Amino acid sequence: MGLASVRDVTERWNRDQVLALAPDASSQKAAQGVSSPGKWSGAGVTADALWGECRGSGSKPYLACVDLSEPAYRCSCPSRKFPCKHALGLLLLWSAGGVPDAAEPADWAAEWLDRRRDRAARTAVRASAPAGGDDAGDGEAVTGGEAGAGRAGGAAVAAGPGPADARRAAQRERRVAAGLAELERWLADRVRQGLATSRRHDQWDDLAKRLVDAQAPAVAGAVSRLGAVLTGDDWPARLLGEYALLHLLAVAHRRLTPAADPAGTAVGPADATVGSVDPSVGPAGTAVGPADAGGGLDAALLRTVRERVGFPVAKEEVLAGEPVRDRWDVLGRRDTEHDRITARRVWLRGRSTGRAALVLSFAPVGQALDASLVTGTTLDADLAFYPGSCPLRALVAARHDHAPGVSAGPPPGSTVDGALDEVARALAADPWTDSWPVVLDAVVPAGSGLRALTGPDGALALHPACGTPWRLIAASGGHPLTVAAEWTPEGLRPLTAWDEEGRVIVL
Amino acid sequence: MNAPPEWEELVSTALVGTDRRPLAGTAAPEAELLERAAVQTVRMRAGRRPLAAEPVAAAPPEDRPVVSRPAADRLARILGGEQPRLLPEWLRVAAGHGRRVPPHLLPELLDQAARDRSIRPHLGVLAGNRGRWLAGLNPAWGFLLNEPTAPVPTVPAGAGVVPGGSGGAPDVWELGAPGDRRAFLAALRAADPAAARSLLARGWAKETPDDRAAFLEILADRLSPDDEPFLEAALDDRRREVRQLAADLLTRLPGSRLAARMAERVTGWFAVEDGRIRVTPPTACDAATERDGIRARPPHGTGERSWWLQQAVARTPLGVWPRLLGRPPGELVRMRITDWGREVMAGWVRAAVLQGDPEWARELFAHDPLADLLAVLPAAERERVAAGFVRRHGLDGQLIMVLGGAAAPWGPELASAVLEKIIEVSGTQPWNLGELTRLAGERVDPALYGEAERLSPEPPVQEVAALLRFRYDMVKELS
Numbered sequence: 001m002g003l004a005s006v007r008d009v010t011e012r013w014n015r016d017q018v019l020a021l022a023p024d025a026s027s028q029k030a031a032q033g034v035s036s037p038g039k040w041s042g043a044g045v046t047a048d049a050l051w052g053e054c055r056g057s058g059s060k061p062y063l064a065c066v067d068l069s070e071p072a073y074r075c076s077c078p079s080r081k082f083p084c085k086h087a088l089g090l091l092l093l094w095s096a097g098g099v100p101d102a103a104e105p106a107d108w109a110a111e112w113l114d115r116r117r118d119r120a121a122r123t124a125v126r127a128s129a130p131a132g133g134d135d136a137g138d139g140e141a142v143t144g145g146e147a148g149a150g151r152a153g154g155a156a157v158a159a160g161p162g163p164a165d166a167r168r169a170a171q172r173e174r175r176v177a178a179g180l181a182e183l184e185r186w187l188a189d190r191v192r193q194g195l196a197t198s199r200r201h202d203q204w205d206d207l208a209k210r211l212v213d214a215q216a217p218a219v220a221g222a223v224s225r226l227g228a229v230l231t232g233d234d235w236p237a238r239l240l241g242e243y244a245l246l247h248l249l250a251v252a253h254r255r256l257t258p259a260a261d262p263a264g265t266a267v268g269p270a271d272a273t274v275g276s277v278d279p280s281v282g283p284a285g286t287a288v289g290p291a292d293a294g295g296g297l298d299a300a301l302l303r304t305v306r307e308r309v310g311f312p313v314a315k316e317e318v319l320a321g322e323p324v325r326d327r328w329d330v331l332g333r334r335d336t337e338h339d340r341i342t343a344r345r346v347w348l349r350g351r352s353t354g355r356a357a358l359v360l361s362f363a364p365v366g367q368a369l370d371a372s373l374v375t376g377t378t379l380d381a382d383l384a385f386y387p388g389s390c391p392l393r394a395l396v397a398a399r400h401d402h403a404p405g406v407s408a409g410p411p412p413g414s415t416v417d418g419a420l421d422e423v424a425r426a427l428a429a430d431p432w433t434d435s436w437p438v439v440l441d442a443v444v445p446a447g448s449g450l451r452a453l454t455g456p457d458g459a460l461a462l463h464p465a466c467g468t469p470w471r472l473i474a475a476s477g478g479h480p481l482t483v484a485a486e487w488t489p490e491g492l493r494p495l496t497a498w499d500e501e502g503r504v505i506v507l
Numbered sequence: 508m509n510a511p512p513e514w515e516e517l518v519s520t521a522l523v524g525t526d527r528r529p530l531a532g533t534a535a536p537e538a539e540l541l542e543r544a545a546v547q548t549v550r551m552r553a554g555r556r557p558l559a560a561e562p563v564a565a566a567p568p569e570d571r572p573v574v575s576r577p578a579a580d581r582l583a584r585i586l587g588g589e590q591p592r593l594l595p596e597w598l599r600v601a602a603g604h605g606r607r608v609p610p611h612l613l614p615e616l617l618d619q620a621a622r623d624r625s626i627r628p629h630l631g632v633l634a635g636n637r638g639r640w641l642a643g644l645n646p647a648w649g650f651l652l653n654e655p656t657a658p659v660p661t662v663p664a665g666a667g668v669v670p671g672g673s674g675g676a677p678d679v680w681e682l683g684a685p686g687d688r689r690a691f692l693a694a695l696r697a698a699d700p701a702a703a704r705s706l707l708a709r710g711w712a713k714e715t716p717d718d719r720a721a722f723l724e725i726l727a728d729r730l731s732p733d734d735e736p737f738l739e740a741a742l743d744d745r746r747r748e749v750r751q752l753a754a755d756l757l758t759r760l761p762g763s764r765l766a767a768r769m770a771e772r773v774t775g776w777f778a779v780e781d782g783r784i785r786v787t788p789p790t791a792c793d794a795a796t797e798r799d800g801i802r803a804r805p806p807h808g809t810g811e812r813s814w815w816l817q818q819a820v821a822r823t824p825l826g827v828w829p830r831l832l833g834r835p836p837g838e839l840v841r842m843r844i845t846d847w848g849r850e851v852m853a854g855w856v857r858a859a860v861l862q863g864d865p866e867w868a869r870e871l872f873a874h875d876p877l878a879d880l881l882a883v884l885p886a887a888e889r890e891r892v893a894a895g896f897v898r899r900h901g902l903d904g905q906l907i908m909v910l911g912g913a914a915a916p917w918g919p920e921l922a923s924a925v926l927e928k929i930i931e932v933s934g935t936q937p938w939n940l941g942e943l944t945r946l947a948g949e950r951v952d953p954a955l956y957g958e959a960e961r962l963s964p965e966p967p968v969q970e971v972a973a974l975l976r977f978r979y980d981m982v983k984e985l986s
Contacts, residue, residue, distance in 0.1 A: 015580045019587070032589035037980070038960065038973035055969075092584075097577050098980075188537035194524025237510070237518045244544035251542070416557045424553040431549040447560035450644065458557020470614035470645065477610055477637050478565030489552050497611075505611045 021371040031088030044102030051109035082368030179214020218310030304388035323382035326350030329411035331484035332495025347437035376504030390429035410482035410498035413441025442480035463491040566640035578984040607635035655690030700729040716746035754800025786847040788816035820854025878912025894924040916952035948974025
């Protein structure tokens, strides 16, 4: 199949893909209200730009324009939603074939597009220099927000060097070490007293709060999510697994951090009260086994441990790394809400490198999330990966395509065995991996209750929270499909399927 | 997934606690346990093997074309909450073209139909084989298996069914799903009413009560005095719904025995005195009256005599009244009625609707504009009457109700009356226009969208125009 010819066609996004750009459900609804042809005048579309004038309640129409290559949005309306309902409505109209082709953008649209592209060019010249925050409002691909954006937000801002900063950094190291030492003792107490005493949420909330105070927001988040494991009958096993991985993280941090001598930095009095539990010694070596790849446990694993603990990574540092250029398939996304912050995970895979990537973004609930990655499209871009032993999280450092996001057909998939192998490799490098994007080739809904996907070489169960995936079952009709899914220890969460006509079906 | 025994051991130790079940031979049993558990957890996650799971049996191939991509996208928009009230129209038009819905939209559509019966009839066609395959997998969608699968069932030439003949009925009648059997009977009824009746009569005793009721409804089409004996017998059916339907149909046959019995019943209750109609309602409801479709037990809050009177009037052939009371319908509806006026008028309205009598409907509508009466009038007259009503009447709940009785598509006359009303009201109380603009957008012939767009820049008119445009494009995509 000639991919080049596919790329040359300006393929319109389907409606699901457009709606997936909306910041929330109410925006989806509002966009549909302004997506009728009667609302728009002077609308047009070229290979990479879409514009139109929307009649609103006022006397002047709103001017909305979408740069399809990113996509990026612009509208003269005062809405704080982003993209606003006009931009989305215009995209819906276009998606339904209601916008005529034009040779050139309207003057006002051309002006904005030129300004944008000038700025993008300047940004590119600055190469790995920090992406300016002033562009955020235009939906630049590089988005702010760190893993700990929730409570430790203030500390997450990358600090430049300076004596005060150095002091603050050292203080943070001490606090984290103390917090994790306390976590180790707390876990040991649970195991000594028995997990049966552990079925209470409030104790986790307490512990999570103390970990936030200790400036270890990521591990605090992991603790505060422990309640979720109590839902199943197998909760003791799952809880022990989670406790064990938290213990492993605390131990790994203690053992890998060069100058962190727990005896010196850990809070003294607590040690005394705990008595027999001495966190500094013990047969911890066996526990870090899976990651014990090469001699001295390397710096990469430490990076991973620090990220899982919640140390911030400066965006500049990420962008300074070696970028990976590929044609990246946007496999799907999942938004989760925690502490009034919505986290958006967008999963990507490179067509030629076969690499998996995760682009994370954050926004307060109800506010605009990064909408530049459209499920089912393929983008030619440089991705900059966060450093670690198993790099997955990445930033879109630069995009090379100035065609609208194309749908290049289903991404290349693997067998069920192949996907499990890849997950095993990821776990070997980062034992805390709890989510990994996979693309399964030629799978069919299977099993009792149809809560599994099977290929010729066997099946994978779906995540219990997914229920019966009727949309996927309907699209398949018992025939093999390509399905992108998020692997998790509890099972697969299907993201997207491609039906026999190559249609992108957001699940 | 099978956990190794060592893991099970760790879990049960952790559950009771190392205080009570020490881990042998270690100084720090808690840390040791957690570390072993970490190794096991990662090992189990990384070492997972593919499961054995039986793939679902493949759905049979489709024999109908799928709707165009733009049409499918529009359906997704409607299901997603954009113009949800247009769903029935989309389904009707698509089914009329014998198309099917793309599979990935079926779950949403079937879920909606599980909640809303009114959209089910077209789904047999639209859901295709994939839909029936899904209905087999999900009991919540089982209703689909009862819906007819062909847009216009074909009656094979000579399907024949000569009354009394030995000719076998076609397979679809003998073996088909309930929906297909109903569709077949309806088609046969349209082509050869007597053949349909005798086919039905032959297997009548073996049909389920639900089927009997559904089949009787089909006989409403091309109803003729020839059907009377069959319907009279159905008055003794075991299922009340069937008896009621048979009585309704017999009411529409002025020469039926039921009509004669009802006429006789009411004769003693009505008289004209001093230019008024004097009514003496019945004081009892005997078994014979009940058999003729009068329900003995009134609903809560209604008196027995009032209840019986209302029903009796509703089930009496309308032709009886001019004979009995010596005046044409136009005069009757305007006469004073002593004490029981409300019941008699309500009975006449119900009778006009049930018996589909345009003359009575016209007179009654002039007296009391009710949507049901409007629906009885022939299309051209209905439109004219409705337009006149709109011009005379202010915007209120009654206007909306009456217009609800005017079936789509509204032609230019009614459309312009309604749009003028919208312009008139938008100057004074635009906040009240919501329902009227929606109704206009849904009922006006979509081909008139251009006229509406040009008529006025008022936002409510433009809203109607946008909805018409939406429907115009929708219908075009589906053709």
